[in-house]
Amino acid sequence: MTARRLYLPADAASVAVGADDVATAIRRAAERDTRDVEIIRTGSRGLYWLEPMVEVATAEGRIAYGPVTVGDAEAVLAAAVADGGDHPLRLGKPEEIPFLKTQTRLTFARCGVVDPRSLADYRAHDGYQGLDRALTMPAGAIVEEVTQSGLRGRGGAGFPTGIKWKTVAETAADQKYIVCNADEGDSGTFADRMIMEGDPFVLIEGMTIAAIAVGATKGYIYIRSEYPHAVDAMSSAVAAAQQAGMLGSSIAGSAHAFDIELRVGAGAYVCGEETSLLDSLEGKRGVVRAKPPLPAHKGLFGRPTVINNVLSLATVPVILHKGAAFYKDFGLGRSRGTMPIQLAGNIRYPGLYETAFGVTLGELVEEIGGGTATGRPVRAVQVGGPLGAYFPRSLFDLPFDYEAFAKADGLIGHGGVVVFDDTVDMARQARFAMEFCAIESCGKCTPCRVGSTRGVEVIDRILRNESRAANTALLEDLCNTMKFGSLCALGGFTPYPVISALTHFPEDFGAAAVTDRRMKETPRVSNTIVRA
Amino acid sequence: MASHAPWSSDAARAIIIAKSAMPGALLPILHALQEEFGYIDRQAEPLIAGILNLSRAEVHGVVTFYHDFRDKAAGRHVLKLCRAESCQARGSEALAARAQARLGIAFGATTADGRMTLEPVYCLGLCPVSPAAMLDGKVVARLDAAGLDAMLAEAG
Numbered sequence: 001m002t003a004r005r006l007y008l009p010a011d012a013a014s015v016a017v018g019a020d021d022v023a024t025a026i027r028r029a030a031e032r033d034t035r036d037v038e039i040i041r042t043g044s045r046g047l048y049w050l051e052p053m054v055e056v057a058t059a060e061g062r063i064a065y066g067p068v069t070v071g072d073a074e075a076v077l078a079a080a081v082a083d084g085g086d087h088p089l090r091l092g093k094p095e096e097i098p099f100l101k102t103q104t105r106l107t108f109a110r111c112g113v114v115d116p117r118s119l120a121d122y123r124a125h126d127g128y129q130g131l132d133r134a135l136t137m138p139a140g141a142i143v144e145e146v147t148q149s150g151l152r153g154r155g156g157a158g159f160p161t162g163i164k165w166k167t168v169a170e171t172a173a174d175q176k177y178i179v180c181n182a183d184e185g186d187s188g189t190f191a192d193r194m195i196m197e198g199d200p201f202v203l204i205e206g207m208t209i210a211a212i213a214v215g216a217t218k219g220y221i222y223i224r225s226e227y228p229h230a231v232d233a234m235s236s237a238v239a240a241a242q243q244a245g246m247l248g249s250s251i252a253g254s255a256h257a258f259d260i261e262l263r264v265g266a267g268a269y270v271c272g273e274e275t276s277l278l279d280s281l282e283g284k285r286g287v288v289r290a291k292p293p294l295p296a297h298k299g300l301f302g303r304p305t306v307i308n309n310v311l312s313l314a315t316v317p318v319i320l321h322k323g324a325a326f327y328k329d330f331g332l333g334r335s336r337g338t339m340p341i342q343l344a345g346n347i348r349y350p351g352l353y354e355t356a357f358g359v360t361l362g363e364l365v366e367e368i369g370g371g372t373a374t375g376r377p378v379r380a381v382q383v384g385g386p387l388g389a390y391f392p393r394s395l396f397d398l399p400f401d402y403e404a405f406a407k408a409d410g411l412i413g414h415g416g417v418v419v420f421d422d423t424v425d426m427a428r429q430a431r432f433a434m435e436f437c438a439i440e441s442c443g444k445c446t447p448c449r450v451g452s453t454r455g456v457e458v459i460d461r462i463l464r465n466e467s468r469a470a471n472t473a474l475l476e477d478l479c480n481t482m483k484f485g486s487l488c489a490l491g492g493f494t495p496y497p498v499i500s501a502l503t504h505f506p507e508d509f510g511a512a513a514v515t516d517r518r519m520k521e522t523p524r525v526s527n528t529i530v531r532a
Numbered sequence: 533m534a535s536h537a538p539w540s541s542d543a544a545r546a547i548i549i550a551k552s553a554m555p556g557a558l559l560p561i562l563h564a565l566q567e568e569f570g571y572i573d574r575q576a577e578p579l580i581a582g583i584l585n586l587s588r589a590e591v592h593g594v595v596t597f598y599h600d601f602r603d604k605a606a607g608r609h610v611l612k613l614c615r616a617e618s619c620q621a622r623g624s625e626a627l628a629a630r631a632q633a634r635l636g637i638a639f640g641a642t643t644a645d646g647r648m649t650l651e652p653v654y655c656l657g658l659c660p661v662s663p664a665a666m667l668d669g670k671v672v673a674r675l676d677a678a679g680l681d682a683m684l685a686e687a688g
Contacts, residue, residue: 017674432617
């Protein structure tokens with residue numbers, strides 16, 4: 001008789017809520033009762049309120065149990081080995097849980113399903129189908145396929161991936177690079193981490209396709225140091241791919257050479273900005289570069305470089321496998337395909353929700369996310385990380401779409417959604433945005449380096465009721481200076497959370513106490529420059 | 533928590549030389565030095581500068597730019613509490629205040645007995661299970677006051 005297969009995430013967030021301890025408890029119980037079980041440590045399905053979630057393979061497919069504690073381990077094991085038998089924590093088939101069932105999983109199709117350490121398992125779940133096809137295509141056709149798919153940079157900037165690749169492909173050089181930006185620093189985002197821990201080969205495949213498309217032979221994955229589990233999983237996957245001939249001097253027996261090296265960041269948020277990441281990779285301070293030259297022309301070590309976010313690269317294999325038209329069919333307007341949205345903060349059902357663009361903020365927060373975890377009313381939702389705007393409930397009809405969010409003076413960024421209940425103090429959140437910018441500024445440009453510190457001071461004066469109207473005007477002016485005068489998105493976008501808090505939640509800044517008309521108007525900053 | 537070797541310029545030189553041929557070697561070198569000694573000794577800077585053919589100022593600039601690199605050894609335990617937005621939404625600031633009060637130190641400091649260093653971290657990517665922390669590299673989430681107290685007590 002073969003061993004009964006159990007699946008349990010080794011995802012960092014699952015581990016943080018006890019997955020390793022549950023695995024140990026199940027193993028001990030199995031040994032004691034001489035039950036023949038094999039525990040496969042997967043990534044997470046992304047239904048985090050149910051973590052640690054244990055799954056068992058049965059004749060009808062997998063059956064899930066969760067959230068499982070160490071105390072439940074023995075009974076859950078007994079139920080699981082009884083072909084997915086009954087237990088109060090039994091959830092049925094994971095694919096049938098509404099949160100998962102209503103998703104469109106293209107980028108995350110395998111995450112939480114496969115063994116992230118097994119190349120064979122990756123192949124058994126459609127892995128390397130995209131590369132197989134790419135190897136039969138001329139390089140220009142691969143670039144064209146990615147362009148046609150409408151894929152835009154998932155790191156936050158939303159720049160068309162195919163155009164970036166085309167620029168690198170058309171630039172002649174003795175050496176080109178593929179750099180994966182895995183410096184996922186935005187609070188409320190964890191999709192890059194999940195992919196690296198749960199389906200690392202998809203990232204390797206995406207980078208390999210990019211390399212063949214633009215003629216690069218060397219790739220780097222720059223992972224933030226706060227992600228030790230992702231570093232481990234990626235390292236094993238790169239080693240396995242090298243061993244199997246999927247990285248190295250002859251990719252899958254072809255004439256193409258490409259290899260990947262991992263580099264670990266050192267705790268600097270600004271290194272998520274592509275040019276400071278390149279400087280950091282070169283062994284320098286992570287200081288932002290002025291553009292031009294574009295990284296596509298002069299990137300890493302002065303050579304043409306494709307620098308893409310984890311999710312952009314991890315989406316390339318499915319596009320090559322199923323075709324540009326298949327991917328482009330999802331979404332709306334200029335936002336094509338799917339977005340892995342991350343629901344976090346004070347939310348009842350936190351997790352990874354991949355869906356076609358167009359879902360509204362209200363659907364995400366109230367329906368899919370189930371409102372707040374505390375049961376109190378939702379007051380504010382920050383979308384797009386620490387540089388994203390805070391939205392009130394009155395804007396819950398906003399569709400998840402790059403342009404719609406830009407029009408509403410916000411951004412979708414890397415797809416993080418952080419929910420706050422009615423106990424939040426929005427003036428404090430605005431102050432934190434400035435404070436965070438001051439802590440993380442690389443120091444190169446004055447609006448960001450000095451503006452952020454002055455911003456904290458001005459907000460403090462407003463909160464102390466010192467010349468409130470004048471200081472509010474000053475804060476708006478400062479935000480405009482930062483927005484239009486900063487070199488990169490750190491200084492340039494910090495005004496989003498500040499101005500949105502001031503606009504939508506003026507009462508938290510003591511606005512009720514003043515009669516200044518300015519506070520009743522909507523202070524808006526134009527959107528034209530930052531979108532370039 | 534892993535114990536570290538005492539500073540040795542010979543050992544440091546060997547670590548630096550072993551990685552010096554890597555393109556963009558400085559960060560990997562600094563990580564390796566900190567892993568070995570627990571911090572980046574100031575004496576490492578001229579050594580690195582000499583081997584990588586950089587100015588000492590350039591090396592110092594890099595060491596001091598990144599939050600991860602320490603100029604002195606941390607306490608026996610390092611507690612990193614996430615203070616970013618998702619954790620804020622789940623009460624991390626109350627936990628931050630509690631940790632500081634119980635340890636009697638501010639963020640960035642080490643207790644007088646050298647037992648624990650308390651550091652802020654701006655996102656561990658554990659946002660769906662906020663609030664989160666990392667104790668000596670081990671991740672902990674859905675943290676509450678009791679959980680925090682248990683962690684502080686456990687790290688003896």
